[in-house]
Amino acid sequence: MEFLYYFGEVATPMSMALLVGGTIGGLILGATPGLSPTMAVALLIPFTFYLAPVHGLILLGAAYTSTVAGGAVSAILLKIPGAPANIATTLDGHEMAKNGQGAKALQLSFLASLVGGLFGVFLLIFLTPVLAEWALAFGPSHLFWMAILGVTIIGSLDSKSVVKGLLAGCIGIWLGTIGYDDMQGVQRFIFHSSLGGGVNIIAALIGLFAIPQVIAMFAKGRGDAAIEAIQVQHHPIGDAIREISKRTRALGIGTAIGSIIGLIPGVGGQIAGLVAYDQAKKFSSESEKFGTGHPEGVIAAEAANNAMVGPSLVPLLTLSIPGSPTAAVLLGGLLIHGIFPGGDLFERHPEVIWPFINSMLLGQILMCAFGIWIASLAAKISRVPQSIMAAAVLALAVFGSYAVQQSMGDVYVMAVLGIGMYFLERWGYSAAPLVLGLILGPIAESNYIQGSLIAGATDGQFSYFFTGGLNLALVAIVVASVAYSVWGEVKGAKS
């Protein structure tokens, strides 16, 4: 209970001002397509130079917490995920928005984020030493199986056709191989100079989700200016709290999966929401409603996204291993202030680390409060006519994809993928499995190659990839996931 002793530091006017500023700024940046949590935290690093270490970390922690949740705003209202972590939120969140339930979807997403986020930070507070050992147990073979587990959910993400979902996933994995090979530096599929650095995930994400939306708005034609892009009906927050209290299974699945996956370096944030969405769908008694605007889809995805924030800091704070790009930037923020992570960090710098973690607890509550306020404004945002929305989103997509690496190549890749995706969607393909393939392909490949090299120097491939408790558990989950998808497909075909 040592953390309670340091709560006073967070309650100072300076700390509270930074916490509020970081939370609001993070929500805005998170809701802006192209500005990922990593970029938001990186942008704030220079400001921390002028602050005391504890205040600098409070600012970074608040931004990290709220950008992940803020990505849900654009995912729900515009079907443009603010970051890869919010992809799963688009699947049911935007459908809810199209059905006039945008405010309800936003309220549910922020309430689920609050529950998941608080659980994740409490794990960080109470179980850090135990979890650090567990995180270290993950080697290339386990990360490979984690990526394969993610691949197995590709088919079920596409509600219309499993084969087309898998094909879209294959296209995504192939797109992930474009660029220079990591091991030998060999050029692969670089048929245009814009592809020299490979397909950037953020630019691809903007293209695959934003551009089809823009073209779909063009497709509505030259209608009346009063036609709204989406319709948002007022929704009392009390009803949202009652709704989420009835959906505890989805909330529990999202929170548990986010907490576990968040711990695993290199996989975490990007797939936590998708895996949680998939499992919530499999365990739901209303699984057929997923993809049509089911609240459980939003709750599971957003609970997972924020539940992973706390555990993702465990390897960083205790082992100096940044498990994600955002954690790597946070590591930079710590080092700048002369704080070197390690097993004894909590003894060396309790006056900095505990207020930092406490601020993340308070930050979750502030994030939820401000998020629900944003939900009340959603009705105003949604009254923007389609012609204006289409033009604004197109310009934002161009600026956002350029800002990722300040490269025109990313803008071209974004546009080509986006236009292609619009037509693919017209023929029943979906963007979610394609993006999942793009994210997981490089993770699976690099860990497979690393694992093969280790296996070559030890007991061989079979022994390395198929023995050991953790490997066998992951293989069993992969087999169960595939079997469940096949069973669902056969059951669906019969009915």
Next chain:
Amino acid sequence: MSRMQHIIPSGVIALVGTWVAYISFTQQPADAFLFPRLISVAFVALALWTFGKALLGWSKVGEGVSLELAKTIAPGLIVAGIYIFWGAKTLGFYAAATISVFLLITWYDGKPKAALSSWIRRILITALIITVLYGLFALLLSVYTPRGMFM
């Protein structure tokens, strides 16, 4: 939707898959293409399965693209294409964005073209969008965008 609507896209995807497989299995060094080879096999198999279904008329999923839809989206796609692939670099990011946002709002706006108030509204909305973009990307985030002929 006609059978041809399914055959053309699935045929294009099957061709891309075959090309990926050909490159993966013919390029050297083989080690660098090990993973693409694995993926391309699944890619080609699934693409040919989908193409076969389309040929046999078994494909049912999707709405396709009608001539009317193509005509409706064409102006927007042309403006967006010129903006992204030519205007942004040649005219400058903000100048190209201003022109394309204004053109898109004007084309897809259902308000009467003759009314002066509609034109003032379109100009003000375009100015507001570009101001927000400039404030966010140029002032707040210090993103250096290509200047081109203007800015």
